[in-house]
Amino acid sequence: MWRCKECSVYCPNRYELLKHLRLQHRHRQSYSCPHLNCPCSFKTLNALQIHLSRVHPKQACQEILELESFSCAQCSCKSLSNERDFFMHVGLHLKSHEIVTCMFRNCTFKTNIYGTFHSHKNRKHTPHTISDLKPGIVTTKNLFSQESSDANNDTLCPDDSAVGSISTSPCTDVDMRKTLTDVIEQNFASALLKLEHFAHVPGAKIDEFLEELHCLSSASHPLSVNIIETVLQKHGSTLDKLVIEEVATALSASHPLLKAIEKGGSLSTSYLRNKFYREHFNVIEPVEYVLDKRLSKSFQYVPILKTLQELFKIKHFVEKVVENHQIHKTSEETGVKVTYKSFYDGSHFKENYFLSCGELRILLTLYIDDFEVCNPLGTSRRKHKLCGIYWTLSNLHPASQSALSSIYLTIMCKSDDVKNYGYERIMQPLLQDVITLEEDGIFVPLLGKCVKGTIQVVAADNLSAHSLAGFNESFSAGNICRVCTATRSEIQVTDVRSGSFPLRTKDLHNSHVNSAHQNGSSCCGVKRQCVITKNLAHFSVQTGYPPDLMHDVFEGIVPVELAHCLSLMISKKYFTLDLLNKCILGFPYKWSDKTNKPCMIPHTFSKTIGGNAHENWALIRFLPFIIGHLVPEDEMAWQILMVLKDIIELLVAPVHTEDSIAYLESKISEHRKRYQDLFPNVQLFPKHHFLEHYPSVIRKFGPVVGLWTMRFEAKHSFFKHIIRLSNCFKNVPLSLSSKHQLMISYHMRASSFEKPILEMTNVSSVPVDVLERDIVQSIEQKCPGTIEVHMTRSVKTKGVSFKTGMLVVHGSNSGLPDFGKIVHIFIIQERLFFFTKRLCGWYSEHHRAFELTVCPTKARDLVELSDLADDYPLADYSVGSVRMVTLKRYVLV
Template identity: 30%
Template sequence: MPYTCFHCKQVIPGHAKGLFIHLRAVHGINYASTFFQCCEDGCRRTFRYIRSFRRHLLQHSVPEKHYRPEQHFGGSTGASVQGLSRTINAEMQNAEIADLETPTQENKDDDYWDELEPETITERIALFLATLKSKSAQTYSTVSFVVQQTSSLISDIVGSLQSKTLSLFEKLGHKDDSGVQKLACDFEEAKSPFKGLESDFKQMQYFTKSGNFIHPIEEALPGVSYVQRRDSATGTVRQVAVQDVFYRVPLKPLLTKLLELPGILDAIFTWQQRENGVLLDFYDGEYCKQHPLLSSKVSVPLLLYNDDCETVNPLGSKVVVHKLGFLYFTIKSLPPEFLSKLSSHFLVAVYKSDDAKTYGIDSVLLPVIEELKDLEVNGITLNTPHFKGEMRFSVAQLCGDNLGLNAILGFTESFSGNYFCRICKAHKTTTRAQTKEDVSLLRNKTNHAEDVHLANLSETGVKRDSILNNLCYFNVTHNQVADVMHDLLEGVGPYELKLIQSINFNSLIEDKHLTLEKLNFRITSFDYGFPDLKNKPSVIGRHELKNPEGAMHQSAAQTWCLLRLLPCMIGDLIPEENEHWELLLLLLECMELIFSPSLTPEAAVYLAAIIDEHHSLFLELYPNLHLRPKHHFMVHYPNAILKLGPLIQFWSMRFEAKHGFFKRISHVTCNFKNICKTMAFRHQMMQCYSLLSGSVFKSETEVGPGHSTLLAVMDGFGDVQSGLEDFPPFTETFIPAWIRVNGTQYKPGMTVFLSYTADGEPQFGLVKKILVLDHSVKLVVQNSLLDHHPLHAVQSYRDNDICLYVSLRYRIF
């Protein structure tokens, strides 16, 4: 039967083998690719592995199409159709369906495509090795063992087949035929599949020569360390001086490789030139619009991130010895769906945290800054089908936690100091009661230069002049980013949540509105729905409520989930106008705007008013307490949003997820002799695999299992027909059980945001079905009368209350 290519919609006659030959020969899609889609009999299911895809295709071996009755999803009264903002595959939008009866010349060429060309075999073997080496769960010695054993196994099997085949030809009298002689040579080649790639050295040579492995550079630090070395002959131990080093990845070849990937520059230019009137990205903020390079030249902003990471057991004896610092970057001009993947976060440098303290972080940053200056002035030369010329770069912002940012930007690293804020010069006594931003106290290049010259940490909060000020288009006073994850989810949020329930204050528990046991019961028995099931919060211990300033033993994702859903969990127990409860609701309203991916300038002004009201109520409720430093950072959020866009694009959540790769490497290798080199090379090998497989920036829509049917026979088609005017009634559609778009999974039964009414009130709908039509995705939803953007609706705990309640997340202004 013929098979349809999901990439170009061309019909490939013959067996499924022809489809895979076409995918590899024409589109470069091989067994290491991570996206495959079925286009047979109306099916639109997607797969991550070629083996699962091949097995699924065998189910479509019957040429006739059979339409099965649609599954029943319940009533469809009031249903409507909503289209998702992203299509299944952008490259399929302009594709045409090929003629089923007349195969093209390209099909004929595919029939004679030789799968076992020597170059193709070498590429597939190299991709196989890159796949093994990219995995953080295994060591290189394990990879070498697999190569040796696999080579030996294949050699034995092929040798046996060779002997039997040649013996058969000899008996038939064809021993001296040229075809048989060539077959014998092919057998000899097949007996050594890893020829030329046997050793780790040869493998790295191949990957480097291909341009996909960007070799890390060793950089020397000013001093040496003394280590013990044992003489193998005498057994004596002596102290040996070893040069302290760190490793960095050269930016020029990496950026050139990334920007020359197909479609990347087009995505960058399209995203830069959009106009929508809202604050959606860094390009919408005042800072970028006034930037001398980014606003006028062909350029790309780079977002840097610096953080320390403990690579060993945090409770072990080596907890500080092997602590490492990582410097990452992302290309900030890419659309959000590209930047959400960890493969789009790239390593710049890795160093020992002790070395940064000994020699100063500027010693590590020096070679990086020199290369960044060259990128600002000279840039790189690109040669792509759509762009040929010079591309320049500039540091957009530097992200990190508050301690790391203060250290790298040259400010005080003590948050009990007189002037701890890196954005303004407010004294700590002022910040303890400050509810609004004082524009007159903001730091700028002029007063910062004066503070550096004064060199008085207690009077200025400036520790040194950061080496980042050597850049042509960046100054530390321009760095307005806020770490909303640490400020709110690991700071203000847990602190106030424990305060309103603490047994030491006039809290909800003290007022007998709630008990800790009932709270924990509600936490454990609550229905968290599809999106938050993985972030289900842990129970709260009594010792945690006794110390509001201590740790809450919840991850940032768990805290975010608990704060948003707490009104649904215990809201029925709290009387109206309870001031302690009102404080938490005000914080949630602040978070609703702070974590929003899209805002208007008016929303930023509104946020400033809510923060003022929240801080004022806090001081009123707790006169014996004062606002903490993370409370103070919140007053700068509205101004930062106006300058940089939504703050969630700068948070540490995704960058800290990147640390997981290095932690696994550390636990697996257990080799700390030159840990920085190990981390740098293993990361670059993982990046090499991403480049070889073409999965660096890909963000495909995943479609789960389901069935196909005709729109006309679909249950409830009459109710949604008006929303499907572009599709004839006899259009074949695929109805999956779930679909994942840009990392968000949608299922029937979820509640989604639809639009705003004329009065500005949000409207929501309950997903009844998911329709995949050609390259578009439609949600069949039932309108609901709800007040806030929910993850899902839940039943009240009150007796005889049949209403559904929802939790706040964020509002899109």
């Protein structure tokens, strides 16, 4: 007997299990191996099937069989062998018009109507597992025995007497066939949706493919007749030729796929497919709002309340939200040492009574940005420039928020329309929905109550943030900061640390808004009241617009300072630009470092080297390894870049303490002094000033890396790809938003918002006693009684890959992190362990990296994932004759 790990349904053999997975779980992000002692998981069902054939070819059944028997509360029947038989049995009571109480926990629904019960079950309790049933319905019994473990017993059949009376009911068989037909049709429709809206295959081409498929299927009628005759002859039966013809015709006509793709079928044309998606996949369609009917000006709005209602119907989603809420609530009550891990730890959250009252609140993070869907340098420049407003739910774990499928669209319009009609007109339907969310909330059936919420923050670049918040959109003069009242000229001579710049408090900002309104001109950089603040009761400008690390640092300060410092070092003939580019291209990047390796610096660079955020981050991180040996240690330009590298490591750290914030503040002050001393004639950018606010920003908002726009920017690529392939520019916002909502409906069907804790594709089961002695001792100490472990060469957890040969940080010595090189990766009792060879790290100030040597004691350690000081793996590189490693982010030790 094979048990599905996803829903606990039993299947008689491997073939039936794979068929069950294809029908019921084809939308999952990964599939676990059904063998109970195998921790492997796979992205596709085909990969799982290959794994079963290669790794478990002789294992006919699972090693441990814990089967459930189901008891009926209406009668004395207690031997129903599986969930399907149980609900078929309940159906018999309903067809006899007996009143049946819902068997799921915390549900008091009653009915005596068969259709009403199944509608209730599908709406309120789908998906579900057997653990959701009320106590007493399911009884677990251990069937592990010598007979069940015999390899010759390929299946384990349930008690025939328990299912015999049910399987003979013609009404039940009809219902089962109808359900299976619907499942097959919907899964096929889902596959077509994936082709059309993920792979972006044109609808006309899919129509042609389905037409050809139907023709080929119809042409196979003689083959079906021949097969039926062969089977009948094999079993010694004969039927009239006309009867066989009729059977073959009936089989062909009743096949759900053929019925769906035949002429006039539900999936036969692009129009009918889209209609099917909207009827069966809970597609939340965009609503068009007309700005000017005469000029055909409009924008698309995806109702945010409807999206939230659909999300909160998903049990797994609600569980994750509640779990995350309980974690933060518990940490507040325990009163542990002050650390900043998320927005929940910042002062803005704690001082907002609506958010921090202890009740579960829906926290929305908005993102707003303009982007080009056509070539920004071509003839269509600015012609189809769009403004997109996205949102994500801050209640989820950061790893879940970063998935592009968890970033939802709410408004899509043309950028020119925003300028002509203003944000207040464009955002009106969105703000009306959020007002309802603040005042009334949405009803969550799984919690049995209404949950209120609001917009937590708005993530945006400086231009979009100033435009939406009502500040001046020019940064060349005047008051250029939305945190304080500093002017462009003042930031050249005074830093934030001096305390010379008054912070924008709520009262001060309101006085500036009133003055700007009365005088008709800006006051201290304020032009008008923020559109969101004007409508919402629990949102303010001071607490709603955090700075963006990506635009301020990686696409602002870093490329500019690299250009100035590299130009100076090239002029001093430490190296040439050609040599630098040769070294950048020839550097042996490893593992994940290859993904974002920096590009060549253009020969035409002057004030900036350009490049995107990932490339600039990688360049300044690996620059010490690439050209560090060519630059003298006392070179001032080099020191500026190395201090900037220290600042970046602190800014991208996921956890902060008061000590790390104070260290960041001192580094920013040092960097400013060095930069102005070396380049006295170069003016500081506004982004240099914004950087000086980051220490206080972390205290208010939590780690700034949790609020950057990096993942939101990646969402633009989806829309750019659609427009490039469709080449359709008629009502672009409608086309893009409609396709996006179909894509989101596919992900909602998957009901999986987090990747598996552990993902691996190849493991070996190894008895503990054959391992080396020090490994055995470590395992016995960490996990007493373990007799077998799983070994693998690579594993992925929460989106991060670990491989043998990588370095991990665990522990510290004299204030410096300890490194270990991964020798083996073990999975013990479903927990991830690394067996590491301890390395000694000596800090090199010039390289801002650690020189690695083998530990004199040659110690080796078994380290669990949760014990690591930083859960991001590193790679060591040869720098001359020395092995070195550089951190990617600051590590608290």
